[in-house]
Amino acid sequence: MHDLGTFRANLDAYAERLARRGTTLPLEQFRDLDARRRAAITETEKLRAQQNEQSREVAKLRKEGVDTSAQQAALRAMGDRIGELSKQTDALDSEFRELLATIPNTPHESVPDGKSADDNVEVRAFGAPRPMDFEPKSHWDLGPDLGILDFERAAKVTGARFAVYWGLGAKLERALINFMLDVHTAEHGYTEVLPPFMVNSASLFGTGQLPKFAEDLFKLENSDYWLIPTAEVPVTNLHRDETLDGDELPYRYAAYTPCFRSEAGSHGRDVRGIIRQHQFQKVELVKFTRPDQSFAELDGLTADAEDILRRLGLPFRTMLLCSGDMGFGSAKTYDIEVWLPGQQTFKEISSCSNYEAFQARRANIRFKNGKKSEYAHTINGSGLAIGRTWVAILENYQQADGSILVPEALRPYLNAEVITKRAEIK
RNA sequence: GGUGAGGUGGCAGAGUGGUCGAAUGCGGCGGUCUCGAAAACCGUUGAACCUUUACGGGUUCCGUGAGUUCGAAUCUCACCCUCACCGCCA
Numbered sequence: 001m002h003d004l005g006t007f008r009a010n011l012d013a014y015a016e017r018l019a020r021r022g023t024t025l026p027l028e029q030f031r032d033l034d035a036r037r038r039a040a041i042t043e044t045e046k047l048r049a050q051q052n053e054q055s056r057e058v059a060k061l062r063k064e065g066v067d068t069s070a071q072q073a074a075l076r077a078m079g080d081r082i083g084e085l086s087k088q089t090d091a092l093d094s095e096f097r098e099l100l101a102t103i104p105n106t107p108h109e110s111v112p113d114g115k116s117a118d119d120n121v122e123v124r125a126f127g128a129p130r131p132m133d134f135e136p137k138s139h140w141d142l143g144p145d146l147g148i149l150d151f152e153r154a155a156k157v158t159g160a161r162f163a164v165y166w167g168l169g170a171k172l173e174r175a176l177i178n179f180m181l182d183v184h185t186a187e188h189g190y191t192e193v194l195p196p197f198m199v200n201s202a203s204l205f206g207t208g209q210l211p212k213f214a215e216d217l218f219k220l221e222n223s224d225y226w227l228i229p230t231a232e233v234p235v236t237n238l239h240r241d242e243t244l245d246g247d248e249l250p251y252r253y254a255a256y257t258p259c260f261r262s263e264a265g266s267h268g269r270d271v272r273g274i275i276r277q278h279q280f281q282k283v284e285l286v287k288f289t290r291p292d293q294s295f296a297e298l299d300g301l302t303a304d305a306e307d308i309l310r311r312l313g314l315p316f317r318t319m320l321l322c323s324g325d326m327g328f329g330s331a332k333t334y335d336i337e338v339w340l341p342g343q344q345t346f347k348e349i350s351s352c353s354n355y356e357a358f359q360a361r362r363a364n365i366r367f368k369n370g371k372k373s374e375y376a377h378t379i380n381g382s383g384l385a386i387g388r389t390w391v392a393i394l395e396n397y398q399q400a401d402g403s404i405l406v407p408e409a410l411r412p413y414l415n416a417e418v419i420t421k422r423a424e425i426k
Numbered sequence: 427g428g429u430g431a432g433g434u435g436g437c438a439g440a441g442u443g444g445u446c447g448a449a450u451g452c453g454g455c456g457g458u459c460u461c462g463a464a465a466a467c468c469g470u471u472g473a474a475c476c477u478u479u480a481c482g483g484g485u486u487c488c489g490u491g492a493g494u495u496c497g498a499a500u501c502u503c504a505c506c507c508u509c510a511c512c513g514c515c516a
Binding site: 004038041042044045046048049051052054055056057058059060062063068069071072073074075076078079093224243 | 436444445474475476477483484485486495496497506
């Protein structure tokens with residue numbers, strides 16, 4: 001969310017910058033609504049001031065023993081009028097704030113112009129596809145063939161877009177979680193956090209999922225609890241309504257959580273395999289920084305995520321997203337895309353974004369800068385999406401006989417060098 | 427699930443219908459003293475919004491929401507959260 005005062009004072013500049021990402025600011029609507037809102041506030045407050053003053057007068061008179069029933073009757077009428085007025089004022093004010101809350105962040109100056117993913121810019125690449133003298137298979141064939149991935153039973157137990165992992169498939173998932181957390185905490189300086197997997201709506205507002213993207217989320221019945229779509233939500237909101245110590249920034253957190261997404265609106269996309277599931281696991285990296293260090297910390301966080309792929313020997317490229325392809329609250333985003341031989345394509349496995357003060361303003365996250373307190377910057381990115389890493393390992397390390405070679409770095413975690421066909425459970 | 431206690435400023439903690447944004451202490455900031463520091467002393471110290479060229483003025487905020495009243499931190503109701511004990515449970 002943008003700062004109200006700055007935003008209003010520089011409406012045209014904001015409109016120009018938002019146009020870069022394809023957002024048209026409803027300038028007229030905004031100006032009109034704001035004018036009506038302010039007029040209403042001014043009038044209501046003027047009446048309130050009168051009411052307060054006259055009430056004080058009543059108190060004084062009553063102390064002197066004077067009968068004040070006439071004044072009280074007049075004040076009662078005034079109170080009714082104020083009640084009605086303030087109802088209108090509140091309505092205008094919340095309408096205005098809702099409008100403000102649905103305006104996305106402005107792109108950073110280092111972000112290239114563009115309309116879609118086609119305009120994203122490759123900034124780095126690593127590795128080359130392993131040579132294969134056979135036709136590479138997709139994970140949705142490899143997994144079931146090996147008996148480690150099961151869609152039929154997942155559909156029975158729950159429904160579409162869910163998966164069951166068996167044996168070394170399940171263990172590979174667990175190995176990846178442990179491997180990533182170990183690297184980030186022991187070598188990249190992150191503190192491990194295990195947050196709740198459900199959050200309240202205030203948290204979802206803080207990180208920007210609400211009010212605009214409720215349909216992407218799962219909400220629990222008869223409560224204000226929602227399943228988290230990413231650990232970004234609980235972890236960023238850890239410091240909601242807090243003032244952090246500026247000398248101790250940046251804070252760096254690594255959190256493993258499952259993530260739940262309704263995937264409304266993506267019917268027909270990635271229907272095969274486990275690329276797009278209602279439930280997936282992720283190790284998320286989150287930072288709280290000072291404004292002057294946030295872009296350097298974004299680069300650092302992106303490098304930390306890339307490091308996991310390097311250690312696993314998985315080819316990837318890092319894309320700087322163009323202005324038109326960025327998420328709602330982000331000022332700058334890098335997507336890391338891993339190579340998937342089964343589909344002969346690069347697939348997003350991490351998205352690393354600097355939100356600047358956009359989330360901090362919504363979530364009221366400040367830090368003490370000398371005497372003054374100002375809004376912190378928040379950064380987050382996957383480090384990495386576990387399910388898609390699992391896919392990448394199967395597809396990149398598959399062998400001609402359909403078995404999977406286990407990358408060196410994972411062997412201590414998996415206690416195996418090759419994943420072979422699992423004996424069926426009788 | 428039951429019973430009881432409680433939620434007030436950065437923290438601790440008073441305040442049970444009017445001049446309370448709120449005593450007091452701690453912390454923070456500024457100053458006096460000092461070569462410097464500590465101590466002591468003096469002063470100062472919340473946020474959002476509206477208005478004003480500015481100085482300033484005003485409104486709201488004592489867990490959240492509704493209500494009573496001319497007037498609510500203070501009274502009523504609902505909800506949320508915290509703590510203690512009991513029951514149940516991984």
